Amino acid sequence: MGKLSNRNRMLIILVIDICIIWVAISISYLFRFNSQIPPFYESQMLVFALTTTVICGSSLAFFRMYKRMWQYASIGEIIELAKAIILGLVLSYATTYILSGERVPLSITSRTLELMLLLMGGSRFLWRLIRVNRTKKKELANHVLVVGAGDCGALIAKEIMTSNSFTGNRIIGFIDDDLHKRNMQVYGLPVLGNRLQIERLVQQYQVHDIIIAMPSAKRANISDIINICKLTGAKVKIIPSINDFIKGRLAVKTLRNVEVEDLLGREPVMTDLEGIANYVSEKVVLVTGAGGSIGSELCRQIATFNPSALLLLGHGENSIYTIEMELRTKFPTLQLETIIADIQDRSRLDEVFRRFKPQVVFHAAAHKHVPLMERNPTEALKNNVFGTKNVADCADKYKVERFVMISSDKAVNPSSIMGATKRIAEMYIQSINTVSETQYVAVRFGNVLGSRGSVIPRFKEQIAAGGPVTVTHPDMVRYFMTIPEAVQLVIQAGSFAKGGEIFVLDMGKPVKILDLAQDLIRLSGYEPYADIDINFSGMREGEKLFEELLTTEEAVSSTQHERIYIGKPSQINRAELELQFKRIEKVISEDQASIKDVIEHLVPFYSHVS
Structure with missing residues (x-):
């Protein structure tokens, strides 16, 4: 049977x-007069029925009773229906008195009202019941388990049960750790147990999808539940955020797949907005490497802190164009300047600083791929060392107020060219800070999830291709944080700058790369080694099994932010550093062994195999 228009x-x-109106009025008159209606009241009944049909029908239309989808009806719709019937019947009663000259007996009016409320409300409830039963009788492909029997879980369950878009899904019940909800029902669906029962219930009911509907739960709590769910083989989805729930944007269509970020269990960053605004707002801010992930x-x-101008400097025109278009759409009143330039070109940088006179510089431009830089050490030195020197020197020359460099945990006891060049860059900005009016700082952190060329996008591509997923070593571990989290902390760290510090971000617990690969496979709906294989390719040039955040000579002290620490500044001889830079310039075009020898002399903890 086709759908009705x-x-x-x-x-x-x-x-x-x-x-219903005619039946209700007829029954009321028959009851009033014991089935023998006097001739006068027959004519009155006819007038009352006709006026009620017109007036009550108009009242129902006024209250939009014919514009509502009754398969989704709730208490609110029933209340509106009652208002429409009562108003219509009162007006019909008055109109009948005017037309017939006699009042309709109150017993007839009250019984008519009762019958109309009962029959009209009942007919709509029956309509909804038929639709729900028809849905349930269809072949149900997917069993769904909802984690969280609160307001959010109830909303999600209601939409799945009533929406035509989800007729192929049936909710088998809820999971909730609240003991008071145990064995209770929500929309007729049982609360089946706590999180410890998830695995058993998935097997017992052959659950296809698990929906985590706990918008106000702590991230660590969510992470624990995801870790349980990922072992079941069911697909796991999660509501977007508590903000969507509060603002009423919550719907099944807004559910998203669980990502690796959810497994980290890290709480949102709390930022000192006033402190940040004090050094960014109404300032000319330059970002190098503005087209990259960071x-x-x-x-x-x-852009949200209202700088007087935001300068986007990058070497790749496509990436700069992309971020420019995004910012112009989101911040139409913001003054943006896009600058295509290479930080290795000192004269071009000098021109940029002279023209725009930036007051705050965030230096994010760098070569970061470890194996690539291992094979191209000259380019790593040109960009990461001399490029940073060019930007830092211009910042000093044009009296920039604050210079914040993005560094890496690979700069600590580096085993790679990339890490060594980042360490040299740190050393240079610490040395120039001693002779400059500009406050120079570096912010050091580990891997960010989802950045270009990082392991997560690569794993996702391999899973989408059917595998195998390639892991370098089964024991390799890395620190991870999300890009927005890292950047929030970078900007916050800049507000603490007094000059010369290396800020270290709290990266949480290190993550085993093998576990990360297995989690991604499971979250994609597959089983590691059964559906998607994992191969070990061996460690690449310059890689370490684990990364550190501090050198052995650096101590750490806390800041007013719980996730930002200050590494003790190294004592750097500026004259000696300048001499070593000249040595690097001389050997930069020579063989790799010569370049690595100079780097090893400059960075004591760096070592290489000739």
């Missing part, structure tokens, strides 16, 4: 309502 559905309900996120977040 809205117009036909409305006409059917209208005809049913008219029949640089573009820096631009997004800085």
Whole structure:
């Protein structure tokens, strides 16, 4: 049977309502007069029925009773229906008195009201019941388990049960750790147990999808539940955020797949907005590497603090164009300047600083891929060392107030060219800070999830291709944080700068790369080694099994932010550093062994195999 159009559905309900009006009035008169209606009251009954049909029908239409989808009806719709019937019947009673000259007996009026409320409300409830039963009788492909039997879980369950878009899904019940909800029901669905029962219930009911509906729960709590769910083989989805729930944007269509970020269990960053605004707002801010993963996120977040101008400097025109278009859409009143330049070009940088006179610089431009830089050490030195020197020197020359460099945990006891060049860059800005009016700082952190060329996008590509997923070593571990989290902390760290510090971000617990690969496979709905294989390719040049955040000579002290620490500044001889830079310039075009020898002399903890 095909679906009824809205117009036909409305006409059917209208005809049913008219029949109910006539039936209700007829029964009321028959009861009043013991089935023997006097001739006068027969004519009155006819007038009362006709006026009630017109007036009550108009009242129902006024209250939009024929514009509602009754399969989704709730208490609110029933209350509106009662208002429409009562108003219509009161007006019909008055009109009948005017037309017939006699009042309709109150016993007839009250019984008519009771019958109309009962029959009209009942007919709509029956309509909803038929639709729900028809849905349940369809072949149900997917069993769904909802984690969280609170307001959010109830909303999600209601939409799945009533929406035509989800007729192939049936909720088998809820999971909730609250003991008071145990064995209770929500919309007729049972609360089946706590999180410890998830695995058993998935097997018992052959659950296909698990929906985590706990918007106010702590991230660590969510992470624990995801870790349980990922072992079941069911697909796991999660509501977007508590903000969507509060603002009423919550719907099944807004559910998203669980990502690796959810497994980290890290709480949102709390930022000192006033402290940040004091050094960014109404300032000319330059971001180098503005088209990259970190640089573009820096631009997004800085834009919210209303700088007087935001300068986007990058070498790749496509990436700069992309972030420019995004920012112009989101911040139409923000003054943006896009600058295509290479930080290795000192004269071009000098021109940029002279023209725009930036007051705050975030230096994110760098070569970061470890194996690539291992094979191209000259380019790593040109960009990461001399490029940083060019930007830092211009910042000093044009009296920039604050210079924040993005560094890496790979700069600590580096085993790679990339890490060594980042360490040299740190050393240079610490040395120039001693002779400059500009406050120079570096912010050091580990891997960010989802950045270009990082392991997560690569794993996702391999899973999408059917595998295998390639892991370098089964024991390799790394620190991870999300891009927005890292950038928030970078900007916050900049507000603490007094000059010369290396800020270290709290990266949480290190993550085993093998576990990360297995989690991604499971979250994609597959089983590691059964559906998607994992191969070990061996460690690449310059890689370490684990990364550190501090050198052995660095101590750490806390800041006013719980996730930001200050590494003790190293004592750097500026004259000696300048001499070593000249040595690097001389050997930069020579063989790799010579370059690595100079780097090893400059960075004591760096070592290489000739």
